[in-house]
Amino acid sequence: MSHIQRFPNAAKAASTNPLKMSQPLGAALAYLGVDRCLPLFHGSQGCTAFGLVLLVRHFREAIPLQTTAMDQVSTILGGYENLEQALRTIVERNNPAMIGVATTGVTETKGEDMGGQYTLFRQRNPEMADTALVFANTPDFSGGFEDGFGKAVTAIVERLVEPSPATVKTQINVLAGGHLSPGDVEELRDVIESFGLSPIFLPDLSLSMGGRQPADFTATSLGGVTVDQIRSMGASVATLVVGEHMRIAGAALELKTDVPSHFFSRLTGLEASDKLIRVLAEISGRPVHPKLRRQRESLVDGMLDGHFFFSRKRIAVALEPDLLYAVTSFLADMGAKVVAAVSPTQTPVLEKLTATTVMVGDHSDVETLARDADLIVSNSHGRQGAARIGVPLHRMGLPMFDRLGAGLKVSVGYRGTRELMFEIGNLFLSREMDHDHHPAASHEGHEDRTGQDCGGGSCGCSAV
Amino acid sequence: MLQDKIQDVFNEPGCATNQTKSAKDKKKGCTKSLKPGAAAGGCAYDGAMIVLQPIADAAHLVHGPIACLGNAWDNRGTKSSGSQLYRTGFTTDLSELDVINGGEKKLFRAIKEIVQQYDPPAVFVYQTCVPAMTGDDIGAVCKFASAKLGKPVIPVDAPGFVGSKNLGNKLAGETLLDHVIGTVEPDYTTPTDVCIIGEYNLAGELWLVKPLLDEIGIRLLSCISGDGRYNQVAQAHRARVTMMVCSQALVNVGRKMEERYGIPYFEGSFYGVSDMSDTLRTMTRMLVERGADSALIDRAEGVIAREESRVWRRLEPYKPRFEGKRVLLFTGGVKSWSMVSALEGAGLTILGTSTKKSTPQDKARITKMKGDEFHQWDDLKPREIYKMLAEDKADIMMSGGRSQFISLKAKVPWLDINQERHHAYAGYDGIVNLCEEIDKTLSNPIWRQVRLPAPWDPAPASSLLAAE
Numbered sequence: 001m002s003h004i005q006r007f008p009n010a011a012k013a014a015s016t017n018p019l020k021m022s023q024p025l026g027a028a029l030a031y032l033g034v035d036r037c038l039p040l041f042h043g044s045q046g047c048t049a050f051g052l053v054l055l056v057r058h059f060r061e062a063i064p065l066q067t068t069a070m071d072q073v074s075t076i077l078g079g080y081e082n083l084e085q086a087l088r089t090i091v092e093r094n095n096p097a098m099i100g101v102a103t104t105g106v107t108e109t110k111g112e113d114m115g116g117q118y119t120l121f122r123q124r125n126p127e128m129a130d131t132a133l134v135f136a137n138t139p140d141f142s143g144g145f146e147d148g149f150g151k152a153v154t155a156i157v158e159r160l161v162e163p164s165p166a167t168v169k170t171q172i173n174v175l176a177g178g179h180l181s182p183g184d185v186e187e188l189r190d191v192i193e194s195f196g197l198s199p200i201f202l203p204d205l206s207l208s209m210g211g212r213q214p215a216d217f218t219a220t221s222l223g224g225v226t227v228d229q230i231r232s233m234g235a236s237v238a239t240l241v242v243g244e245h246m247r248i249a250g251a252a253l254e255l256k257t258d259v260p261s262h263f264f265s266r267l268t269g270l271e272a273s274d275k276l277i278r279v280l281a282e283i284s285g286r287p288v289h290p291k292l293r294r295q296r297e298s299l300v301d302g303m304l305d306g307h308f309f310f311s312r313k314r315i316a317v318a319l320e321p322d323l324l325y326a327v328t329s330f331l332a333d334m335g336a337k338v339v340a341a342v343s344p345t346q347t348p349v350l351e352k353l354t355a356t357t358v359m360v361g362d363h364s365d366v367e368t369l370a371r372d373a374d375l376i377v378s379n380s381h382g383r384q385g386a387a388r389i390g391v392p393l394h395r396m397g398l399p400m401f402d403r404l405g406a407g408l409k410v411s412v413g414y415r416g417t418r419e420l421m422f423e424i425g426n427l428f429l430s431r432e433m434d435h436d437h438h439p440a441a442s443h444e445g446h447e448d449r450t451g452q453d454c455g456g457g458s459c460g461c462s463a464v
Numbered sequence: 465m466l467q468d469k470i471q472d473v474f475n476e477p478g479c480a481t482n483q484t485k486s487a488k489d490k491k492k493g494c495t496k497s498l499k500p501g502a503a504a505g506g507c508a509y510d511g512a513m514i515v516l517q518p519i520a521d522a523a524h525l526v527h528g529p530i531a532c533l534g535n536a537w538d539n540r541g542t543k544s545s546g547s548q549l550y551r552t553g554f555t556t557d558l559s560e561l562d563v564i565n566g567g568e569k570k571l572f573r574a575i576k577e578i579v580q581q582y583d584p585p586a587v588f589v590y591q592t593c594v595p596a597m598t599g600d601d602i603g604a605v606c607k608f609a610s611a612k613l614g615k616p617v618i619p620v621d622a623p624g625f626v627g628s629k630n631l632g633n634k635l636a637g638e639t640l641l642d643h644v645i646g647t648v649e650p651d652y653t654t655p656t657d658v659c660i661i662g663e664y665n666l667a668g669e670l671w672l673v674k675p676l677l678d679e680i681g682i683r684l685l686s687c688i689s690g691d692g693r694y695n696q697v698a699q700a701h702r703a704r705v706t707m708m709v710c711s712q713a714l715v716n717v718g719r720k721m722e723e724r725y726g727i728p729y730f731e732g733s734f735y736g737v738s739d740m741s742d743t744l745r746t747m748t749r750m751l752v753e754r755g756a757d758s759a760l761i762d763r764a765e766g767v768i769a770r771e772e773s774r775v776w777r778r779l780e781p782y783k784p785r786f787e788g789k790r791v792l793l794f795t796g797g798v799k800s801w802s803m804v805s806a807l808e809g810a811g812l813t814i815l816g817t818s819t820k821k822s823t824p825q826d827k828a829r830i831t832k833m834k835g836d837e838f839h840q841w842d843d844l845k846p847r848e849i850y851k852m853l854a855e856d857k858a859d860i861m862m863s864g865g866r867s868q869f870i871s872l873k874a875k876v877p878w879l880d881i882n883q884e885r886h887h888a889y890a891g892y893d894g895i896v897n898l899c900e901e902i903d904k905t906l907s908n909p910i911w912r913q914v915r916l917p918a919p920w921d922p923a924p925a926s927s928l929l930a931a932e
Contacts, residue, residue, distance in 0.1 A: 140594070
C-alpha cells in the first residue's frame with residue numbers, strides 16, 4: 001500500500017471553493033430532528049441567515065432557526081442578556097417543546113460561559129421550566145458540520161435522557177448521524193419495525209424534513225422525535241450508533257442509561273447491511289422478514305449485473321467524513337478505485353479510508369485530483385469544478401440545491417445500497433453507450449480534456 | 465475608522481428617510497435595533513457581498529471562520545457575460561490557532577496565492593466578526609499586499625455584527641468611493657456615458673435593458689455592479705449621469721459622486737412599463753442637459769413608442785386570464801410601487817404591499833396612486849400572511865424566497881421576485897416574462913389536485929360519485 005498517499009501537504013492559506021460547512025449548521029440540523037424545536041444561534045444575525053438559506057435550498061422546506069442578534073456592543077460586554085431575551089421571546093411567541101442553542105465564532109471568541117448561562121437562565125426564569133433547553137458549544141473556527149451535529153446530539157443526550165429502572169423489550173434507540181438523510185432514517189425505521197421493534201431515532205429528520213403539509217402555520221419544527229421520547233430512551237433494550245461522529249453521544253447515552261450500544265461505521269453496502277440485519281435479528285429474537293430477504297436477493301442480483309460498470313473505475317469522492325467513509329467503502333466493494341477521498345475536516349475516520357489520496361481539502365483540491373477520474377461524487381458545490389475538468393458529478397450529501405428530493409435520497413440498507421449502485425452504475429452505463437455512438441469522443445479525448453467544458457451532457461454529466 | 469464611517473453613512477443627506485428624522489434619531493442611524501429571538505435577515509458582511517460580488521473578474525476573499533463563506537458561497541443569481549472568477553469562493557477559513565495568534569499573516573499569504581494563481585485585476589478582502597474581534601488589521605494587510613504584489617487589494621470593512629444588510633450595502637459603497645472609483649481612466653469618453661448604481665444583473669436582467677441603451681446611443685460606461693468588471697467600476701467617475709436603481713441602499717455613492725465629480729444622479733427603476741419609459745426619458749434628458757446631442761431624445765422616444773406598443777400588445781392576451789386575480793405583493797423599497805403599476809397594467813388586482821423598507825415618500829406615492837383602501841403593511845407576521853392565504857383572500861403571493869413556504873404550505877401559488885429568482889423581470893421584455901410566469905403558475909393544474917381531500921378523509925358524497 002506504499003502508493004497510497006495520505007494527507008498530502010495542503011498548506012494553502014486560501015481555502016478555495018470550500019467543502020467545509022460550519023459546526024453550528026450541523027447542530028441546527030440535529031436540533032431540527034426534534035419535534036416542536038426551535039434552534040437558536042448565539043451569534044450575529046448573519047450566522048443564522050446564511051445557515052438558514054443553505055438548509056432551505058437543500059430541503060426545500062421552511063427552516064425554523066433564530067438568532068440572539070449579537071451586535072458589537074453585546075459581543076464585547078457579554079451576550080447573556082441577548083440570550084435571555086431571545087429565549088424568552090421564543091417561548092412567548094412560539095412556545096416550542098425544546099430550544100436548541102448553538103454557539104458561533106462570535107460568542108466563542110469572546111468565550112461565553114454557556115454552562116453558567118444555562119444555570120443563570122434557569123434560576124431567573126423558573127416559569128419556563130417546561131421548555132427543554134439544550135446548549136452546545138460549536139465554534140465556527142474549529143471542526144465542521146458533522147462535529148456540530150454530533151455535539152448537539154451529545155448535548156441533547158446529556159441534558160434530557162434519564163436512566164430507567166424498567167426496560168421495554170421492543171424499544172430500540174438509534175443515534176442517527178448527520179450523514180443519514182431523512183429518506184435514510186425512514187428506510188431504517190421500515191427495516192427495524194419489520195423485526196417488531198419500535199425505534200426512537202435521535203434525531204428523527206424523517207418526520208420533520210421529509211416534506212410536510214402543516215395544518216396551520218408553525219414557527220417551530222413540525223415532527224421529529226419528541227422530548228418525551230428522548231427522555232424515555234433509557235428504557236430501550238439497545239442503542240444503534242450510526243456513524244463515527246455519533247460515538248461520543250453513544251458513549252454518553254450508554255454511560256447514563258446502561259443501555260448496551262452497537263456501533264455501525266456505515267450502513268451502505270451488502271456486508272454493512274448484513275451486519276445491521278444480524279444485530280436486529282439478535283436483539284429482537286425474530287426471524288428476518290421475507291421482505292428483507294427479497295431485498296437482499298435483489299441487491300445481490302443487482303451487484304452481479306452492475307459490477308461490470310464499476311470495475312477499476314477511477315472515482316474521486318469529496319463529502320463529510322462519515323458519508324465519505326460510507327461511499328468510498330461501498331465503491332471499493334463494487335471494484336471501483338477511489339483515486340481521491342477529500343474530507344472537509346480532520347477526523348479519526350479518515351484513517352480507515354481506502355483511497356489513493358486521502359486529504360483534508362476543498363473543491364479546488366478535488367478539481368486537481370480528479371482530472372483523469374471517471375466520476376466525482378460530491379455535493380452540488382462540486383458542479384463548477386466538475387464542469388471545468390469535464391468529469392461527471394454524482395451528487396450526494398449537503399447542500400444539494402440543484403436537485404429535487406435531495407433530502408429523500410436513500411443509500412442505506414439493502415434497498416438503499418441498490419438504489420445508489422444503480423444511480424452511479426447508470427452514469428457509467430450511459431457513458432459507455434454514448435461512447436459507442438461517438439467513437440471520436442472516447443479515449444483520446446480523455447487525455448486532453450482538462451479545462452474544457454464537457455459539452456452539455458454528452459458524457460452523462462449534468463453539471464452546469 | 466469604521467465607527468466614523470458608519471456615522472457618516474447614517475448621516476446621508478441624500479437619503480429621504482434620513483431627511484425626515486430629528487438630529488437625535490439621525491445619530492442613532494438607520495439600523496433598526498434587532499430583537500433577539502425574533503430577528504430575520506442578513507448581516508452587514510452579507511450586504512457588502514451583495515453589492516461587490518457581481519464585479520465578476522475580481523477575486524472575493526472572505527477573512528473569517530468557515531461559516532461566513534462555507535455556508536454561503538455559490539448562492540446568488542447574479543450573472544456575468546465573461547469572467548466567472550466571482551463564483552469561486554475564497555476564504556482564509558480561520559482556525560482556532562488563527563484566532564489565538566492572529567490571522568494577518570495567513571491573510572497575506574492567501575492574497576498572494578490568489579494573485580499568483582488567478583491574476584485578477586483586483587482582490588476584495590471582506591472583514592468578518594471574529595477577526596474584527598481579535599484585531600486583525602485588514603486595512604494594513606491590504607495596503608501591504610497591494611504594494612508588494614502591485615495590484616489593488618481592497619479592504620471591505622463591514623463585519624457582520626456592525627449591523628444589517630442595508631448598512632453593509634452602504635459600507636460597500638463607501639469602499640468603492642474610497643478605493644476604486646476614480647482610480648482608472650477610460651480609453652475614451654463620450655457625451656452619453658452613464659453609470660448605473662444598484663443593478664446586480666440578477667438572472668441577467670441588465671441584458672434586457674442594455675440593448676435598448678445601445679440602440680438609443682447611450683454608453684453604459686460602468687455598472688455597479690451587475691456584470692461588472694473591476695476596471696469599468698473604477699472608471700465610473702467619468703460618467704455624465706448616474707442612475708440609482710435601488711436608491712435606499714447606495715444613495716451615498718450617487719450623492720458623493722455628484723459632490724466629488726459633479727455627476728448629476730437620478731432615481732429610476734427598470735420594473736414596469738411606465739417606470740421603464742420614465743427612466744429612459746430622464747436619462748436622455750439629463751445627458752442632453754449635460755451636452756449630449758439632442759437627437760438622443762428623439763431616438764429614445766422612438767424606442768419608447770415602439771417598445772410600449774409592442775409590450776401592451778404582448779400583454780393583451782393575459783388581461784382576460786388575470787381578471788379578478790388578487791395578488792399579495794411582498795417586496796422591499798422602490799420595487800413596491802414600481803411593481804404595483806406594472807402588474808395592474810396587466811389586469812391584476814393588487815390587494816396590498818409591504819412597505820417595510822419604503823420611505824415615507826414611497827408610501828405617500830402609493831397612497832396617492834391607490835387611495836387609502838389599499839393595504840400597506842409595515843410588519844406583517846408570517847402567521848397572519850398564512851391565515852390570509854389559507855382563507856382564500858388572495859390568488860397568488862409574490863415575495864422573496866424566505867417566505868415562499870408561507871404560501872406553498874397554504875397551497876396557494878407563489879412567485880419569487882427577489883434575488884434568488886431565475887427569471888429576469890426588468891425592462892419591457894421583463895414585464896412580459898413576469899406575466900408569463902404569473903400565468904404559468906396560476907393556471908397550473910396542480911392547485912386543484914393538491915387541495916383534494918385524502919382518500920381517508922370524509923369527502924362530499926357528490927364528488928365520490930362524480931369520480932366514477
